[in-house]
Amino acid sequence: MNEKNFPLYEVFLRPRNGLAHRHVGSLHAADDVIALQNARDIYTRRGEATSIWVVRSASIIATNPSDKETVFDPSDPERKPYRHPTFYEIPKEIGHM
Amino acid sequence: MEWSPKDHFEYLVRLADTNLVLGHRMSEWLGEAPVIEEELALANIGLDLIGQARSLYARAIAVNPDGRDEDDLVFLRDTHEYRNFLLVERENGDFAVTMVRQALYSIFAHLQWEGLTRSADTELAAIASKAVKESAYHVRHSCEWLIRLGDGTGESHERTQKAVDDLWFYTGEMFASDDIERAAIAAGVGVDPAALKPQWDETVSECFAQATLERPADGWMIDGGREGRHTEHLGHLLAEMQFLQRAYPGQKW
Numbered sequence: 001m002n003e004k005n006f007p008l009y010e011v012f013l014r015p016r017n018g019l020a021h022r023h024v025g026s027l028h029a030a031d032d033v034i035a036l037q038n039a040r041d042i043y044t045r046r047g048e049a050t051s052i053w054v055v056r057s058a059s060i061i062a063t064n065p066s067d068k069e070t071v072f073d074p075s076d077p078e079r080k081p082y083r084h085p086t087f088y089e090i091p092k093e094i095g096h097m
Numbered sequence: 098m099e100w101s102p103k104d105h106f107e108y109l110v111r112l113a114d115t116n117l118v119l120g121h122r123m124s125e126w127l128g129e130a131p132v133i134e135e136e137l138a139l140a141n142i143g144l145d146l147i148g149q150a151r152s153l154y155a156r157a158i159a160v161n162p163d164g165r166d167e168d169d170l171v172f173l174r175d176t177h178e179y180r181n182f183l184l185v186e187r188e189n190g191d192f193a194v195t196m197v198r199q200a201l202y203s204i205f206a207h208l209q210w211e212g213l214t215r216s217a218d219t220e221l222a223a224i225a226s227k228a229v230k231e232s233a234y235h236v237r238h239s240c241e242w243l244i245r246l247g248d249g250t251g252e253s254h255e256r257t258q259k260a261v262d263d264l265w266f267y268t269g270e271m272f273a274s275d276d277i278e279r280a281a282i283a284a285g286v287g288v289d290p291a292a293l294k295p296q297w298d299e300t301v302s303e304c305f306a307q308a309t310l311e312r313p314a315d316g317w318m319i320d321g322g323r324e325g326r327h328t329e330h331l332g333h334l335l336a337e338m339q340f341l342q343r344a345y346p347g348q349k350w
Contacts, residue, residue, distance in 0.1 A: 041134070041141050045141070
């Protein structure tokens with residue numbers, strides 16, 4: 001198996017109407033149509049889905065792990081605790097939020 | 098035309114045997130498929146077919162109880178008692194042979210299941226309603242692969258065309274009828290296979306055209322599966338499938 005003939009795809013399933021598609025895993029396939037069929041065969045054997053999305057993994061634009069400090073550190077909850085709604089008094093009547 | 102429970106049994110067992118044997122062929126791909134994704138697809142198809150066969154055996158036993166159960170039918174009949182189409186007992190060969198065999202059969206099976214959803218045998222009609230959805234997927238999967246293999250590289254085209262040429266003369270048997278089949282049709286239980294031919298031709302031709310595969314001429318066709326005259330391949334298949342029950346009679350899981 002090689003990346004040229006059997007590229008990698010990411011698989012997303014929507015379990016029920018109204019829910020969002022969720023990433024469940026990946027697979028290799030000859031092309032888009034076969035990828036969708038393989039996703040059906042691999043990830044929906046027990047009625048897990050009402051909808052399947054597949055996308056070429058290469059088409060996903062991802063953050064670079066080496067960029068972590070610049071991208072994520074500024075929003076570290078330790079540094080910016082005020083971005084978390086923990087400074088409000090919640091009236092008793094509301095109960096759990 | 099006379100129609101006895103024994104004929105009904107025979108008609109159902111023919112359907113069951115073809116699906117069982119092809120289902121077993123699919124199981125032979127386990128651990129051998131070109132990629133793991135496809136291995137699971139082949140196993141799924143095999144499980145669908147074996148599931149269809151089990152429902153048909155159970156129904157056959159219900160219409161004509163003769164003391165045998167599903168296991169007896171599957172594990173204790175010899176080649177000459179099997180009633181499957183010769184096409185499905187052919188060895189897996191390479192992936193192209195497996196996919197061509199699957200497409201040729203599944204296109205037929207899908208039309209047959211579709212017709213059987215209107216069977217006068219309501220149990221059979223119920224089995225068909227479930228199976229028709231499965232066979233629709235088998236057609237889709239195998240035809241998509243035929244297109245990719247036939248219209249792929251020089252080598253994949255050559256191998257796929259060879260598989261088509263080699264298997265073609267096994268396809269005529271699917272559309273032939275004998276007395277039992279004619280009686281089943283007259284009783285409203287069975288489907289006339291000859292009536293399925295035009296639609297089968299059309300679907301096969303569409304698939305082949307996209308796959309750039311040449312459709313062989315309809316020359317002499319072999320038959321014999323209905324009468325239990327099989328190729329040498331079925332004996333080897335049964336030897337493996339039946340080994341446990343033959344060596345340890347009555348052994349249970």
